[in-house]
Amino acid sequence: MDTVRNSGPTIAFLGSIHEGIPVRNEDSLRDCVRFYTEVLGLKSLPRPNLPAPGAWLGDADNTVQFHLIVTENDYMPGPDAAVSATGRHTAWMVRDLNALRERLRALGVPYEERVGLVASDQVFVKDPEGHTWEFQEPT
Numbered sequence: 001m002d003t004v005r006n007s008g009p010t011i012a013f014l015g016s017i018h019e020g021i022p023v024r025n026e027d028s029l030r031d032c033v034r035f036y037t038e039v040l041g042l043k044s045l046p047r048p049n050l051p052a053p054g055a056w057l058g059d060a061d062n063t064v065q066f067h068l069i070v071t072e073n074d075y076m077p078g079p080d081a082a083v084s085a086t087g088r089h090t091a092w093m094v095r096d097l098n099a100l101r102e103r104l105r106a107l108g109v110p111y112e113e114r115v116g117l118v119a120s121d122q123v124f125v126k127d128p129e130g131h132t133w134e135f136q137e138p139t
Helices: 027-040 097-107
Strands: 019-023 043-047 054-058 065-070 089-094 113-114 122-126 132-136
Touching: 019 027, 027 043, 027 054, 027 065, 027 097, 097 122, 097 132
Parallel strands: 019 065, 089 132
Antiparallel strands: 043 054, 054 065, 113 122, 122 132
16 A cells, blocks of 8 residues: 555554454363463453353453453364464464473474564464464563
8 A cells, every 4th residue: 555545534553352262162262261261371251151162261451351252153264374473464473482481382382483583572373273373472
């Protein structure tokens, strides 16, 4: 896009509300809940009675939320997808990237790293449905 349109006030973003993550079925939902709680250390959150099964998860400080939603109609990369730093992914800022690396190694969870491309090292991990998650630390 060569020209930027300026029609109206600037949008003031305040932060993320949640990350919506499609999962294929209730078996996959169980696998993903286990990944997000055991690997990433998130906790289960109360969830309203919604039309589709799912789970809401958040961090200890309630600053990050992942909403897992069972659906067969939306795009998902699939469990055989490779970690992708250039495909659709979400990047999260974490306090201590070394602690994340140690946790992943201790749990036997494979991850990939990129060093020197941006201000922070980047750690990439894939959930059971094939979604890529990137983690960086403040610089």
